[in-house]
Amino acid sequence: MIVEPKAKGFICTTAHPVGCRENVCNQIAYAKSKAKEYRSMSTRPKKNVLIIGCSAGYGLASRIAAAFTAGCNTLGVMYEREASGKRTATAGYYNTKAFEEMALQDGLYAQTINGDAFSKDVKEQTIRKLKQDLETVDLVIYSLATPKRTLEDGTVVSSVLKTIDKPFTTKNLNLYHNVIEQATLEPATEEETQNTICVMGGEDWKDWIDALKEADVLSQGALTLAYSYLGPDLTYPIYQSGTIGQAKRHLQKTAEIINRIHPDVKAYISVNKAVVTQSSAAIPGVPLYLSILYKVMKEKGLHEDCIMQMVRLFTDRIGRKEIATDEEGRIRLDDLEMESVVQEEVTRIWEEVTTETIKSCCDLDGYWEDFYKIFGFGIKNVDYSQDVEV
Numbered sequence: 001m002i003v004e005p006k007a008k009g010f011i012c013t014t015a016h017p018v019g020c021r022e023n024v025c026n027q028i029a030y031a032k033s034k035a036k037e038y039r040s041m042s043t044r045p046k047k048n049v050l051i052i053g054c055s056a057g058y059g060l061a062s063r064i065a066a067a068f069t070a071g072c073n074t075l076g077v078m079y080e081r082e083a084s085g086k087r088t089a090t091a092g093y094y095n096t097k098a099f100e101e102m103a104l105q106d107g108l109y110a111q112t113i114n115g116d117a118f119s120k121d122v123k124e125q126t127i128r129k130l131k132q133d134l135e136t137v138d139l140v141i142y143s144l145a146t147p148k149r150t151l152e153d154g155t156v157v158s159s160v161l162k163t164i165d166k167p168f169t170t171k172n173l174n175l176y177h178n179v180i181e182q183a184t185l186e187p188a189t190e191e192e193t194q195n196t197i198c199v200m201g202g203e204d205w206k207d208w209i210d211a212l213k214e215a216d217v218l219s220q221g222a223l224t225l226a227y228s229y230l231g232p233d234l235t236y237p238i239y240q241s242g243t244i245g246q247a248k249r250h251l252q253k254t255a256e257i258i259n260r261i262h263p264d265v266k267a268y269i270s271v272n273k274a275v276v277t278q279s280s281a282a283i284p285g286v287p288l289y290l291s292i293l294y295k296v297m298k299e300k301g302l303h304e305d306c307i308m309q310m311v312r313l314f315t316d317r318i319g320r321k322e323i324a325t326d327e328e329g330r331i332r333l334d335d336l337e338m339e340s341v342v343q344e345e346v347t348r349i350w351e352e353v354t355t356e357t358i359k360s361c362c363d364l365d366g367y368w369e370d371f372y373k374i375f376g377f378g379i380k381n382v383d384y385s386q387d388v389e390v
């Protein structure tokens, strides 16, 4: 059938199998182009990597960098939907099919468990698979982003994107009408904040590490990373000091707990750059920030996407003998985003931008290009007029 993009709110309800494959191929080509550099400088060879949240955004890029830059075997965990009837599969499903095929072609182990990473069952399945195929893992990457978590007793907990204490009104880019408007975020109740911490905080990361340790499938000196974001003053009330920021603080505390209770495991938070993914598009104010940031960073030759960030994570951070961190022990990949020349320019444009000047002030095309790319659309060399097998 012919697959067309159907954007709805912050997501696209269709995904193009050939486009997703091409997107993965392009990321693999970039990752491979840095393999020599990695081999020449890496003092920490990794062999087996487990990626929890492996099928999209930063998790997918981590998997591609692990396999094609660092030459690792990868076991992935994702929560994606297969195609049924005329309904396409999710992009993550197609991405993973393409990734597995290409990793196998290069002689790399690549298997994926499709199920709810929060569940005990998926943790047990993963451990069985590890014991059977890889014995131990050297690196565990935790890259889940989700609005919901189902607890073992069946209770569904939802996260919210709200402020703490008081409402906050911010400039917002309404991407569907191309207008600058005001968006107000209401403060969360204590219960909503705790629920957001339950979904996006560190509890499940720690459950994974405890379970892997207990099953004796972590190699001596294994590394584990969870991803976070800090962002500038502009998004501070929404992000850092909002409910999601509370969850990220919990994630950071969890790294300290893992390091304390498992002395032979090293846990780090990696603070990554803001990029367009299914998750970031949903945060009020963030699309405006992203489209200005893209413009400024591209003009300064500093722009990076998920795969560039994750290749840099391997080559310049975790591949090194000494892993460079900030004073709070975090790996920083948002260093270029947070440079004062970038932030000063972004702030100036943010203050100036109006509906009339959106096109000249923001990289709207770059934003939409990245948004559609997530779902396999708008990719060069793909003929979208052709029938495809979904």
Ligand code: NAD
Pocket (backbone or CB within 6 Å): 052, 053, 054, 055, 056, 057, 058, 059, 060, 077, 078, 079, 080, 092, 115, 116, 117, 118, 143, 144, 145, 146, 227, 228, 229, 271, 272, 273, 274, 275, 276, 277, 278, 279, 280
């Ligand atoms: P994403 O939406 O692109 O990908 C999320 C991944 O999680 C997918 O592979 C999905 O299958 C998986 N997933 C979701 N629920 C699951 C479940 N219950 N079981 C198994 N797998 C599940 O997200 P992303 O933007 O790449 O975010 C990943 C991490 O990176 C998050 O912690 C996020 O906060 C962080 N981060 C994102 C940005 C950004 O700008 N996007 C910046 C810095 C840090």
